[in-house]
Amino acid sequence: MTTYLEQANQNLLIIDEIVNDETASTAPDTWFIGIDLGTADIQTVVIDGEGTPVAAFLDWADVVRDGVVVDYVGACRIVRAQLAKVQQKFGILVEEAITSYPPGTDPRISINVVESAGIIVSHVIDEPCSVAALLHIENGAVVDVGGGTTGTAIIENGQLVSSLDEPSGGRHVSLAIAGGLGIDMEEAEQQKRRSHEDPLIAAMAKPVIEKMSDIVEGHIAEHQPGIIYLTGGGTLIAGFAQTFRKTFPALEVVELTRALYLTPLAIASYGLTLKGKE
Template sequence: MAITWETAATLLDRANLILNIESPLSFSGPMHVGIDLGTSDVVLMVLDSHGSPVAVFLEWAEVVRDGVVVDFIGAMEIVRRLIKKAENRLGVTISAASTSFPPGTDPRLSTNIIETIGLNVLSAMDEPSCVANLLQLDKTAVVDVGGGTTGTAVVQRGCVVFSDDEPTGGTHISLVIAGHFNISFEEAENRKRHSQGHDILRLA
């Protein structure tokens, strides 16, 4: 199902509004579940049959580093918690999910976690290609700056003709900020997320 940029922005706004909201929601019908294991966080999102978010849960974590799971047990526990929260909110049982992974890395980065906790993997695709396919892009490069890696997909005539991943992302930006200002990594991360008044753009 292809959508427009405007629709994508609206759906992301909706997802942000219900982020980590656990209050019960009357829900029935088909659903689509997506799980993303990132360097900085793990996200689970449930969409209804119209593609609108009905449950979104995020937990900050460091279970993945530069496209590699460094804490398998920790990742499993986080995904289990997020699934339980979504099930409690919607009054459903989640048995399957789709996932994504950095381009150029092994899809098992995500699929092993999902399968080990007892879910079926419906699909797995590299992250930039997910965006390219969803928006039906053509003659376009999709750049996904993650916490530990930056993925790029080049799309031509509706097909991904090139996809690659570089081991540089938001974490490395935080390290540069920390080194320049001689501050802790945690403070650098905070300045990056709330850059107003910190003049970090002059480092570019």
């Protein structure tokens, strides 16, 4: 029997294969669209009624900082362009989508950007909680490391009991690399994405990752979940999971394939969860 974790990993691999593919295709009978406004990128994922990804679009962008849109016009432009690609690919009219927000920030920020594209936000959910719903987590912690923030959702007996977020993410790793090498942020971002190939870059990232693990240690101190699920593009930095396993030796630390796409997949999949409750 395929577990929810295995199914999520399979769907993440599908997204990796189809991301930014604009080839015309037949629209599924039922679809759900998730839009993720990240610090380092903006993503739109479309799933069919079975939860299988059928389209995905990603644009690297520096329009959001720590859950706050710093380039509103730029963010709106990217969302409109991605939705236009969805409509053209399937020959459909997109009328609504689901979006998310980092815990502790105002969800209206994401809603306003998405609705600027002329569609309705049917639902909004905080990022780590969307992942918890996708993986059907009964007990555990979801750690979502984006470009600017580290968020932790604590799930106990299938219920959210805590959702916290602090400003430390992939961008802070890039700042450390930029300072250490004397390069600009754009080049530092490129170097960060090659961290698995360069031990020097991995070494520069380690102190920032350790800080993130300290943040999560504080988030879960009163709960001590048995499992930590890592998600978000920030968790792809070399040595990330190893650092967390060292900080939490008594806990199971679970990685997912292509975690960069997990949050937008989870946002889109939230539509299936809601449909099941109807």
